[in-house]
Amino acid sequence: MVLVFQSSGVVMSRSWSHTLDSCNTQPACVLPADVVPFASAWQCGLMLLRDPVHLVSPRAVAYWTVRALPAWIIVLAGELLWLSSPPDDTGPRVVVPAVTVLLAAAHLIVMPRWRYRVHRWEVTSTAVYTQSGWLRQERRIAPLSRVQTVDTERGPLEQLFMLANVTVTTASAAGPLRIHGLDRATAGALVAELTEATSHSQGDAT
Amino acid sequence: MLLVHPVRELGQAIPALVGLVLAGRAMGDGQMWWLGPAGVAVVIAVSVLRWMTTRYRITPEQVQLRTGLLRRKTIATAADRVRTVDVTASALHRVLGLAKVEIGTGSHHLGHGLELDSLTVREAAGLRAELLHSSTAASHDTARATSLGVEPLAGVAAAGDHDAEFELDTGLYQDTELVRMDPRWVRFAPFTMSGVLGAAAILGIGSRILNQSGVSPGDVGPIRGGIAYVERNPIWLDVLQGLVALVVLVTVLSIGGYALSYWGFRLMRHSHGSLHITRGLLTTRAISIEERRLRGVELAEPLLLRAVHGARLRAITTGLKASSGTDGGSSTLLPPAPRGVAREVAAAILGDPAPVEVALIAHGPAAARRRFTRALLGALFLVVATGLAVFSGAPPWFVAAGMLSIPVAILLAADRCRSLGHAVSGHYLVTRAGSLYRRLDVLECDGIIGWNVRQSFFQRRAGLATLTATTAAGRQRYAVLDVPVPMALALAEQALPGLLGDFLTAEATS
Known part of the structure; x- marks a missing residue:
């Protein structure tokens, strides 16, 4: 079956997947000039999302x-x-x-x-980034400016292992970022850091 | 005004009143005959009292509603938090010249909405204008800042070929009509699911009434005649007649439902920055959607509707319930209508025709393989299941039916491949997926408040990911299904520049 890729009305060849692999040696790719905003380094340079720190x-x-x-x-x-x-x-x-x-x-x-x-997390000056799961893995990224609440919770079992989890919610019902299995000190410090960082943002974060 | 409550409450109380009348007859040899009339009187008195004890007040800051005689309840909400004002009038309301005003504040909790029943039509229209105006005026500055994709009237004139019809409504509004229902659109009604659901409901309720009344269907004259007729005929004729009857029933019901919900549908844009929808045959509804809360549109093309070149349009807004009742809920921007009209309306609403017309970027061979694998696995399961059923004594045509699922699965997968695609066009993220229910989501990039990148075990092996844009509006999540990882990252970076920047790397680390 021949699959045809269309990008801004320009038909690309089926060699797209090869393009991905061989991009580093052919920086120009096969992409015409008018789709550059999409096709520049991102598509050709094999950019990947790294794990949180x-x-x-x-x-x-x-x-x-x-x-x-x-x-x-x-x-x-x-x-x-x-x-x-x-x-x-x-x-x-x-x-x-x-x-x-x-x-x-x-x-x-x-x-x-x-x-x-797999379970990892990271907070930068602009965003929160988490990774979780094992067979099915999920990475969630939310800008700090859109964070609405930061909670920490310790269930009975978590208390037994001196652990805590931190939940960062945004205005979307689909996007709470949960970090499970933090030790208590880290969780406390993280909540303090996030609360401090988000208190500066304005607006209702929708 | 006084009439609506008693009539409706009497209607609701009918089962209890019937009970009372029967009890009155049974007890005391007819001496208690007054129980029934007394019940009616009590219901009327209570509903009149309810009307008398309900007061509302609108100040520049607040909307207050006070109800109840014994248990008083006051609901107050800040005027600038008012997100929607819907005016509904049932047939009874309309006969009496009344309307019901529902004030939505975006709170999802039940009982938090304000409902003012039985205002006169003039009062309701005035109230709606006042509330929306104060809400818009209070937040006019933020509206300017946030509604990037919304262009004022000039955009409409440029984008659509609708006759821009200006008119004064209640002396306060200046509206531009974006679209008006064409009676010919009713032809799309049979291609929606509403008729099927309606027929199922009628059959279900009918059979329950028959069950509960204890009447055997064979005792009723017409039904007995019908059964005798069916038994006289050969079976193919019965099946044929049954199918025809079912199609006729579904068609009639769906056309009726369409007309009831959408007759006289008009979509207007108000110069203060809101969309107004009026629709309905017997029960009329007037719905307003503030454009600064609008984050995009969904263009839905279910398979049947797509087959006749139809589509429906829904708004993606914050603070509107995403529920989709039989009449499409309050976020309906266009009932099932010709696809061209749906695209034009979407372009007019977004102020830019590009997002709905843009050529989508396909997701590549890996995503296509995944579509076929998944569809064929489902079909294989069916074949094995039917095979086992035949093995344990079911009639052999079961397997044939199971086998039939293979070509169906292949067609479905091919169509799903064709549908799959995404693009970033202007300020909008555009994504499309699905076959039986194909949907094109156009989401304003400013409305995206985060990314979820999900990869199952098999998706990781195929180098694919499902990129979900989370948002506070509409469905809360809009997914770009099975997109190659570098493409997903490019898309995310283009839609919200800079957010991923810190987390990108040139090589694989995992």
């Missing part, structure tokens, strides 16, 4: 592990209950909990460590 607290790994544990325990308990009912065909009854234990172990070992590598 700061990692969260290492204790977050334990916290995520413990938080994911109850769901697996409930599933396993249900299966064990089923296993202890009158026996007739023990084959699948042993296999299913065994598979569950394997899955749970994999999830509990991989997920928190993966999350720890």
Whole structure:
């Protein structure tokens, strides 16, 4: 199938993806002059979004592990209950909990460590930048001038691990930036910094 | 004025009153016959009292509403916080020359809106003019600063070929008509879902009434006749007749619904910077949208409507509920209408024809592959499911039906590929996606208050991301689906220059 890319009415060839790869050696690209505002360095120079600078607290790994544990325990308990009912065909009854234990172990070992590598945050003089998730990752960027509230929260489990999370909301219902698994001192300092930075901005931030 | 409340409340109280009358008959051998009339009298008295105890006051700073006899309630809102003033008049209101004024403050909590029922039409129009004027005047300076994409009347004259018709309305307004409903637009009604929903509702309610009344359908003369007729005919004739009947029912209902909601639709631009919509056949509505709260438009083209070259237009504004009831909600800027008209109206509202006409940038082969993979996986699931069903005893034509989903999925994916695209045009971010419900979103860049870049596992492998612009208006989020990462960053940087600057790097770090 031939796919045609259109940019400001100019038809580009299907070699666009090659262009991306080979842009550094062909800085002029194949783009005509009238689409320059879009096609300049951004499209050709393989610009990428870098990770935010700061990692969260290492204790977050334990916290995520413990938080994911109850769901697996409930599933396993249900299966064990089923296993202890009158026996007739023990084959699948042993296999299913065994598979569950394997899955749970994999999830509990991989997920928190993966999350720890992904969950990052950064505050500059103009913007807040967060990254979260593991299989599905999301990066959120909001300008400080549009920040409306800054909260910090410590749930019971987070208190146990001496952690806190910080939520930065904007006027959009779609865009709260959450940073989970910060240690308390960092969270406190971050809230103070954000409150100070946003108190200077004007307007209703819509 | 005194009549609306009692009539409506009597209507609402009918079930209770019927209960009272029945109870009166049953108790005391007819000695309690007065229960029913007494109930009616109480309802009327209560509603008259409600009317007598409701007062409103409008000062330059505040709008106040006080209600209640035993439990008094006062609602006050700052006049410059008034975002919308809607005037609604039901058939009963109109017979009596009355109208209801709803004052919206952008608060999403229920019960926070101010509702002034049963003002005279003249009072309602005056009140609306006064409220909107004070609200606009109070924030005129900020309006100048924020409404970058909104151009005054000159833009309309240049952009549209509508006859710019000037007229004086209630002595305060100078309006330019942007569009007026053409009765021929009713032809688009059957291609919307409203008729299908209406038919489903009628069938549902009908079957429930039959169930509850305890009458077996076979006992009713006409229905018995109908069943006998159906049984006499061969099955293909029954199916054919049923289909025809259904199509006729849906068509009639959707045309009726369209006419009820949108008859006499007019969209006007007021020189103070607001859009005015009046519409409705029996219940008339007048809706105002302040242009400084307008952040863009959504051009929706559901598949059926697209097939007949129709489209509908909706406003993206802050402080309007995004609800889309049967009549399209208050953010409707144009009912289903010819696509050309929808584009012209959008251009006139935005003050710039470019955003709706611009050629969109496609998202590339990876995004296209993803469309096909996802559609075909869904179809494959159906085939396997139907196969299993047949394996466990279902009739074999199940599999054929499952197989049919494969070509449908391919067509759907191809169409979704064609729809996918984005652009930055002037001050607007333009993004389009979808097939069954294709939508072109035109969002003012100044209204964007942040970016969410989401990548699933498979999107990361394909080098794609879903870039979501968050905003305080409309749906709160407008997504550019499955766009190659460098393209997404270029787009974000072009729409809001400088925000990403600190976080960009020339090489991969992750």
